[in-house]
Amino acid sequence: MKRLWHWPLDPGCRTVRLALEEKKIAFDAKVTWPGATISELANLPPGSDLPVLLDASGEQKIIASGTHAILEYIEETDAAPRLMPLLAKDRAEVRRLWQWSETSFAEVNRSLLAERENQWVRRSKQSDTTRLREGIHALKSKLGFLEGLAGVRTYMAGRTLSLADLSIAAHLSAYDYFGDVPWDLTPDLKQWYARMKSRPSFRPLLADKVEGTRPPRHYADLDF
Amino acid sequence: MKRLWHWPLDPGCRTVRLALEEKKIAFDAKVTWPGATISELANLPPGSDLPVLLDASGEQKIIASGTHAILEYIEETDAAPRLMPLLAKDRAEVRRLWQWSETSFAEVNRSLLAERENQWVRRSKQSDTTRLREGIHALKSKLGFLEGLAGVRTYMAGRTLSLADLSIAAHLSAYDYFGDVPWDLTPDLKQWYARMKSRPSFRPLLADKVEGTRPPRHYADLDF
Missing domain, CATH: 3.40.30.10 (Glutaredoxin)
Incomplete structure (x- = not known):
């Protein structure tokens, strides 16, 4: 177990x-x-x-x-189903984007996500609007990069689902929980995320409810 | 090639x-x-x-x-020599510390190291002393954690050399290039680093010279 x-x-x-x-x-x-x-x-x-x-x-x-x-x-x-391709060259691309996701989104976690948790989960009275603004700005620049990838690839690292998709979708889903992802600016990324969101693996995340918070209606909606 | x-x-x-x-x-x-x-x-x-x-x-x-x-x-x-142990449990420990190193030191890279490069490599006239101070403070807190590990383990993740040692030593060596590591505060870590520095793999790093900079004498000294 x-x-x-x-x-x-x-x-x-x-x-x-x-x-x-x-x-x-x-x-x-x-x-x-x-x-x-x-x-x-x-x-x-x-x-x-x-x-x-x-x-x-x-x-x-x-x-x-x-x-x-x-x-x-x-x-x-736990080999099957694989979340990493078999060829060394393809694995390198998955790990590159996975690391990109963790490193780039760290900035958004520290600013936007931390501030939202302060506001809603920790019920802090004072909101650091500069940090919020910086976070939203940082998020938008990452979305621009991902929109480019989503426009030319089925999945982030190529033709099959991989850890790169899971890492990117997981980050976006946390920001989306607070309604912070401007989906309409990135139509290709939105389509990719809609596919990710429809996977059975996503259901537990869409059912998350943290005390003090209420995700926007579109958060769990598959046709958002 | x-x-x-x-x-x-x-x-x-x-x-x-x-x-x-x-x-x-x-x-x-x-x-x-x-x-x-x-x-x-x-x-x-x-x-x-x-x-x-x-x-x-x-x-x-x-x-x-x-x-x-x-x-x-x-x-x-390129299998041999391995930089990752064979047992899944030990590999998990290596990857945990390797990720710890990359994530924790990112803060020091953004502040202390970036500021030193601005000063010496890019010859910026204005030094951001707040950022420098924040960086040194962040570095010291990481050193405290590593001193604890170095006191009880031969190598960072256990008994054999691994990617965790290489990642941690690589970060410290970059800060040491600018004389920013207060080695005397962490004797066990200093001993571990002396062993790392004596490895033939370290020689090219100790010979690095970047235009505009001059590393302190102890940087390349094996008995520092």
């Missing part, structure tokens, strides 16, 4: 949930605040943070923490 | 150089500014940036861009 500790609005945690669902790996999900101690995992190595996966199915308990460790781990150990 | 486009002061590029040297993979190094167009690689996919590796040794030319894509690629295709 596998167990995942995650925070529903964290894009990295969302990527892992999507991958587990795509691979139809059964897991038990535990909602946890980022930075909180996981009392069940006393021997968690120092500096571990969400997402954390415990795999107690083998002889030895295996703990993986961080998107990179977890996603490569499930790809290595 | 392999060819690497890299910027000598970029920690990600340094990580890749160390890995290629550790694996004794012959490559031809091309110094390039980050963000510059690589005219030789006209068909570089959109959004590619340094480091970029071209592998023209097989039937098909393979291009990998970004640390994640390149390092996993050479680990998959």
